Amino acid sequence: MGIFKKKSTFQKISQSITDLLAITVKIDDEFYENLEETLIMADIGIDTTEKILVEMKKIADRRNLYNEQKIKEAIVEVIAKIVDKGDRNKLCPDNPLIILMIGINGGGKTTSIGKLANRCKNDGRTVLLAAADTFRAAAAEQLTEWGNRVGVRTIRHEEGTDPSAVIYDAIQSAKANNIDVLICDTAGRLQNKRNLMKELEKMDRVITREYPEANRETLLVLDATTGKNAISQAEEFNDIANITGIILTKLDGTARGGIAITIADQFDMPIKFIGMGEGLDDLIPFDPMEFAGGIFDE
Ligand SMILES: Nc1nc2c(ncn2[C@@H]2O[C@H](COP(=O)(O)OP(=O)(O)OP(=O)(O)O)[C@@H](O)[C@H]2O)c(=O)[nH]1
Ligand SMILES: [Mg+2]
Known part of the structure; x- marks a missing residue:
C-alpha cells in the first residue's frame, strides 16, 4: 500500500466522499444523490457513475453499511471491480513481444518506454x-538516451524517414539477436487523424508480415493531468488502433485519478501501468485493489 501516499492523486474523490460521509446519517436517496454529484465532480463519467451507484445499492441491500468505514469499503470494492480486467491488466509475459507505444505529443510515450524497458x-x-x-x-535522440541509461540498444534512422522502415529494421535485429521485447516509439500527431491512421496501419502490416510469431501489445499513453481530454483521446485512438492497454502517466501531479475509472469502464480498456514521476523506477504495474484502496489511503 501507499503508492499514492503524500500524492494528491485522489484528493478530489477522497476529500469529497469523506465530507459527504461526515454528514451522512443513513444511506438514503439523498446520500446517493450526493454521492452521484461527488463522483461526477471527481472526473468520473456519468455512465460510470451510474454503474457505481447501482453496484453500491446492490451491496447496501445485501450488507448493512452501518458506518463510514463500511461505506468506504463498499466504494473501494465497487471501483476495484470496475477497473479490474484480470490478466489483461498485466503486460503480456510471453516472448517474443512487440510493443507499439501510441498517444499524443507530450503524453509521456518516450519516458514510459525508458521506464518499461x-x-x-x-x-x-x-x-x-x-x-x-x-x-x-x-x-530518436531522447529515446537513445533512455536506452543508454537502461543499457539497451536503440534502432534509429534519419529524421523524416518512414517510421515503418525503422520497425522493419528493428524486427530483423530483434530476430537476429533473440530479443524478448521490442518496444517501438511512435509520433503522436492526432491533429491529422487520417495520416496517423495510415501510419499505424502500415506499421501493423510490417509487423504482421515480418514478425507473425511475435506477441503484440499496443499501449496507449495518456496524460492524467489533461482530465477529460485524456478520455476523448482514448475514444479517438480506440477508433484507429487495436489498443491492448493503457499507460496512465503523471498521476503524481494531479488529483484526477478518477479518469482512470472512466477510461477502464467506458472503453473496456485495461490500465497496465501508471506513471508516478520522471525517474526510471516511476512506472508502476496497475493493481486494481491497490488503486481503488488508494482513494482512502491516508
Ligand atoms: N511528473 C511526471 N512527468 C512525466 C511522467 N511521464 C512523463 N513525464 C514528463 O512528461 C514530459 C513529456 O514526456 P515524453 O516522454 O517526452 O512524451 P512523448 O509522448 O514522448 O512526447 P512526444 O515525443 O513529443 O510525442 C517529459 O517532461 C516527461 O519527463 C510521469 O509519470 N510523471
Ligand atoms: Mg517522444
Missing part, C-alpha cells in the same frame, strides 16, 4: 528499442 530488463527479458517517431529530430 528498465522494468522488462529487471524481469530478465532482453529488450530492444525502435525509434519509430521520425517526425522530430530530437525524438
Whole structure:
C-alpha cells in the first residue's frame, strides 16, 4: 500500500466522499444523490457513475453499511471491480513481444518506454528499442538516451524517414539477436487523424508480415493531468488502433485519478501501468485493489 501516499492523486474523490460521509446519517436517496454529484465532480463519467451507484445499492441491500468505514469499503470494492480486467491488466509475459507505444505529443510515450524497458530488463527479458517517431529530430535522440541509461540498444534512422522502415529494421535485429521485447516509439500527431491512421496501419502490416510469431501489445499513453481530454483521446485512438492497454502517466501531479475509472469502464480498456514521476523506477504495474484502496489511503 501507499503508492499514492503524500500524492494528491485522489484528493478530489477522497476529500469529497469523506465530507459527504461526515454528514451522512443513513444511506438514503439523498446520500446517493450526493454521492452521484461527488463522483461526477471527481472526473468520473456519468455512465460510470451510474454503474457505481447501482453496484453500491446492490451491496447496501445485501450488507448493512452501518458506518463510514463500511461505506468506504463498499466504494473501494465497487471501483476495484470496475477497473479490474484480470490478466489483461498485466503486460503480456510471453516472448517474443512487440510493443507499439501510441498517444499524443507530450503524453509521456518516450519516458514510459525508458521506464518499461528498465522494468522488462529487471524481469530478465532482453529488450530492444525502435525509434519509430521520425517526425522530430530530437525524438530518436531522447529515446537513445533512455536506452543508454537502461543499457539497451536503440534502432534509429534519419529524421523524416518512414517510421515503418525503422520497425522493419528493428524486427530483423530483434530476430537476429533473440530479443524478448521490442518496444517501438511512435509520433503522436492526432491533429491529422487520417495520416496517423495510415501510419499505424502500415506499421501493423510490417509487423504482421515480418514478425507473425511475435506477441503484440499496443499501449496507449495518456496524460492524467489533461482530465477529460485524456478520455476523448482514448475514444479517438480506440477508433484507429487495436489498443491492448493503457499507460496512465503523471498521476503524481494531479488529483484526477478518477479518469482512470472512466477510461477502464467506458472503453473496456485495461490500465497496465501508471506513471508516478520522471525517474526510471516511476512506472508502476496497475493493481486494481491497490488503486481503488488508494482513494482512502491516508
Ligand atoms: N511528473 C511526471 N512527468 C512525466 C511522467 N511521464 C512523463 N513525464 C514528463 O512528461 C514530459 C513529456 O514526456 P515524453 O516522454 O517526452 O512524451 P512523448 O509522448 O514522448 O512526447 P512526444 O515525443 O513529443 O510525442 C517529459 O517532461 C516527461 O519527463 C510521469 O509519470 N510523471
Ligand atoms: Mg517522444
